[in-house]
Amino acid sequence: xxxxxxDTMGGDNGSSAIVEGILDFLNEKKDVEIxxxxxxxELTKLEGICRIIDAPDVVPMDAGALEVMHxxxxxxxxxxxxxxxxxxxxxxxxxxxxxxxxxxxxxxxxIPGVKRAALVAPFPAQKKGQKVVILDIxxxxxxxxxxxxxxxxxxxxxSQAVYGVEEPNVYLLSNGTEExxxxxxxxxxxxxLKQANFPGFKGNIEARSxxxxxxxxxxxxxxxxxxxxxxxxxIAKYMGFLVKGMFKKNLWTKLGYLHVKGGVKEMSxxxxxxxxxxxxxLGVNGVVVKAHGNSDAYAFKCALRVAYKLxxxxxxxxxxxxxxx
Amino acid sequence: xxxxxxDTMGGDNGSSAIVEGILDFLNEKKDVEIxxxxxxxELTKLEGICRIIDAPDVVPMDAGALEVMHxxxxxxxxxxxxxxxxxxxxxxxxxxxxxxxxxxxxxxxxIPGVKRAALVAPFPAQKKGQKVVILDIxxxxxxxxxxxxxxxxxxxxxSQAVYGVEEPNVYLLSNGTEExxxxxxxxxxxxxLKQANFPGFKGNIEARSxxxxxxxxxxxxxxxxxxxxxxxxxIAKYMGFLVKGMFKKNLWTKLGYLHVKGGVKEMSxxxxxxxxxxxxxLGVNGVVVKAHGNSDAYAFKCALRVAYKLxxxxxxxxxxxxxxx
Numbered sequence: 328x329x330x331x332x333x334d335t336m337g338g339d340n341g342s343s344a345i346v347e348g349i350l351d352f353l354n355e356k357k358d359v360e361i362x363x364x365x366x367x368x369e370l371t372k373l374e375g376i377c378r379i380i381d382a383p384d385v386v387p388m389d390a391g392a393l394e395v396m397h398x399x400x401x402x403x404x405x406x407x408x409x410x411x412x413x414x415x416x417x418x419x420x421x422x423x424x425x426x427x428x429x430x431x432x433x434x435x436x437x438i439p440g441v442k443r444a445a446l447v448a449p450f451p452a453q454k455k456g457q458k459v460v461i462l463d464i465x466x467x468x469x470x471x472x473x474x475x476x477x478x479x480x481x482x483x484x485x486s487q488a489v490y491g492v493e494e495p496n497v498y499l500l501s502n503g504t505e506e507x508x509x510x511x512x513x514x515x516x517x518x519x520l521k522q523a524n525f526p527g528f529k530g531n532i533e534a535r536s537x538x539x540x541x542x543x544x545x546x547x548x549x550x551x552x553x554x555x556x557x558x559x560x561x562i563a564k565y566m567g568f569l570v571k572g573m574f575k576k577n578l579w580t581k582l583g584y585l586h587v588k589g590g591v592k593e594m595s596x597x598x599x600x601x602x603x604x605x606x607x608x609l610g611v612n613g614v615v616v617k618a619h620g621n622s623d624a625y626a627f628k629c630a631l632r633v634a635y636k637l638x639x640x641x642x643x644x645x646x647x648x649x650x651x652x
Numbered sequence: 653x654x655x656x657x658x659d660t661m662g663g664d665n666g667s668s669a670i671v672e673g674i675l676d677f678l679n680e681k682k683d684v685e686i687x688x689x690x691x692x693x694e695l696t697k698l699e700g701i702c703r704i705i706d707a708p709d710v711v712p713m714d715a716g717a718l719e720v721m722h723x724x725x726x727x728x729x730x731x732x733x734x735x736x737x738x739x740x741x742x743x744x745x746x747x748x749x750x751x752x753x754x755x756x757x758x759x760x761x762x763i764p765g766v767k768r769a770a771l772v773a774p775f776p777a778q779k780k781g782q783k784v785v786i787l788d789i790x791x792x793x794x795x796x797x798x799x800x801x802x803x804x805x806x807x808x809x810x811s812q813a814v815y816g817v818e819e820p821n822v823y824l825l826s827n828g829t830e831e832x833x834x835x836x837x838x839x840x841x842x843x844x845l846k847q848a849n850f851p852g853f854k855g856n857i858e859a860r861s862x863x864x865x866x867x868x869x870x871x872x873x874x875x876x877x878x879x880x881x882x883x884x885x886x887i888a889k890y891m892g893f894l895v896k897g898m899f900k901k902n903l904w905t906k907l908g909y910l911h912v913k914g915g916v917k918e919m920s921x922x923x924x925x926x927x928x929x930x931x932x933x934l935g936v937n938g939v940v941v942k943a944h945g946n947s948d949a950y951a952f953k954c955a956l957r958v959a960y961k962l963x964x965x966x967x968x969x970x971x972x973x974x975x976x977x
Contacts, residue, residue: 560860562888
């Protein structure tokens with residue numbers, strides 16, 4: 328029986344979206360126990376289904392680590408503390424990214440030997456069913472070459488543990504495929520990985536090929552990864568808008584829509600970041616999943632699926648083991 | 653009468669694509685004179701239509717500045733030299749990016765006061781007809797805060813000169829909208845722009861909103877800009893592929909396609925990087941346009957349109973004037 332703890336506050340859509348997400352998720356999975364932390368009076372729908380912990384304070388969206396640490400009665404801090412004290416399997420929040428990541432790191436501690444934690448999310452590859460593990464997508468503002476090398480190690484272990492890829496192909500995200508291309512720290516990380524004969528290291532990959540299927544793991548610093556993530560989201564949304572507009576022109580195009588409705592839905596689902604659900608903070612001593620701030624019930628259900636899958640795959644222990652080798 | 657000089661060699665599709673692109677362009681524009689530089693025997697179709705200069709050597713795709721400078725008989729060097737010696741209005745090439753950018757900079761010289769040149773390309777905004785000027789998209793591997801501030805100045809002048817935006821909204825590309833978000837040099841550039849009361853500076857913008865229409869100019873370092881550009885290209889291509897797949901399922905979906913064929917075409921054109929044509933190297937003493945290495949005739953025609961438009965708008969002199977203020 329896996330045990331997840333959920334911070335139900337701090338999302339853009341209020342606790343009701345989170346509550347619906349939890350209920351939907353529990354309809355899918357039976358072998359799981361959820362502790363919901365938040366304003367008790369907003370969680371009545373979960374009574375008798377989840378364990379509820381009353382923690383009425385809400386961490387503001389722009390809160391930093393220190394502020395969160397001081398808000399001892401906030402749903403976020405209580406959720407993290409409960410995870411730690413009771414050795415639960417995962418904690419999930421859609422509140423302040425910076426606050427949640429720092430407070431989790433400080434409370435749960437880093438895996439020994441890890442220099443910096445990295446946010447990781449799987450992206451859909453053009454090859455059906457394949458997932459591309461990209462990290463860091465935003466836990467850091469800059470990273471050293473050594474940190475990038477460690478991200479490569481963690482990404483590789485994640486791809487093996489979560490997606491069962493035996494020998495993941497690992498690439499560095501750069502502005503050219505040649506080894507002399509890239510920002511200074513990317514060039515240096517390239518040399519470090521090459522000299523170490525890093526397993527599965529295939530060199531640099533350009534952003535346009537990152538999801539083509541060649542790469543199982545794409546490594547970048549947190550600033551660049553965040554630009555990649557959000558550029559992809561932005562263009563996907565933009566194109567979705569163009570696709571919709573295309574069908575709205577006249578009666579004939581509306582008729583056309585009826586014929587491909589299923590296909591449009593499939594496409595939106597493939598590209599919808601909500602179905603990705605959440606990003607994991609890799610390198611911390613526990614499964615920490617950050618859901619999108621604007622998660623609706625569906626997105627939050629997907630974030631719970633991610634947390635469940637990561638806990639089930641025992642990804643934290645596998646990373647510990649891998650880093651010790 | 654505008655005078656353009658074209659390096660016809662070094663593209664992935666050979667000189668024939670470039671020749672077709674030139675012919676198509678000359679069907680559109682009459683008040684323009686083109687000098688085509690390359691292997692004379694491959695340019696016979698242009699005889700009597702363009703001035704032809706025989707320069708048989710081809711610069712390799714991975715050539716650096718020094719190598720290009722030494723290839724005095726290469727089509728690229730002869731094109732750049734001709735532009736310089738004869739004071740022509742623009743030079744266009746789809747050959748080695750690094751080689752072309754460095755050789756142009758060294759030969760044509762920087763505009764006095766410019767620290768670093770930046771590659772700039774207009775992206776289609778979600779608001780119909782609006783173009784977003786994004787720079788640098790790849791001339792540099794890293795940039796200082798001061799260079800980013802200068803990119804803001806050049807981008808603003810470009811938006812005014814080429815798109816006639818009177819008061820462009822200028823943003824810094826970052827991983828969050830708050831001013832304390834970003835890589836260290838972005839944070840510092842933010843403070844410099846703020847302290848200088850930079851006209852139209854509106855703060856940070858996230859990659860997902862860069863094309864929403866709020867921004868007329870988006871400033872980033874060359875490495876980050878290249879990731880943004882190529883992530884956008886990659887996702888647009890990926891989605892185009894999903895859209896096609898959606899119509900291919902069965903007879904009904906194929907019928908659906910007939911109804912929205914026009915819309916699909918319109919969408920592909922909006923998102924097709926080929927229609928962007930080329931990127932200009934801003935900061936150099938002359939209009940230098942880099943076309944995509946894999947330009948086909950259509951893409952190259954679009955690159956010629958870009959060069960024509962930039963020369964016509966007298967963008968180089970406007971930047972000189974603006975930097976002096």
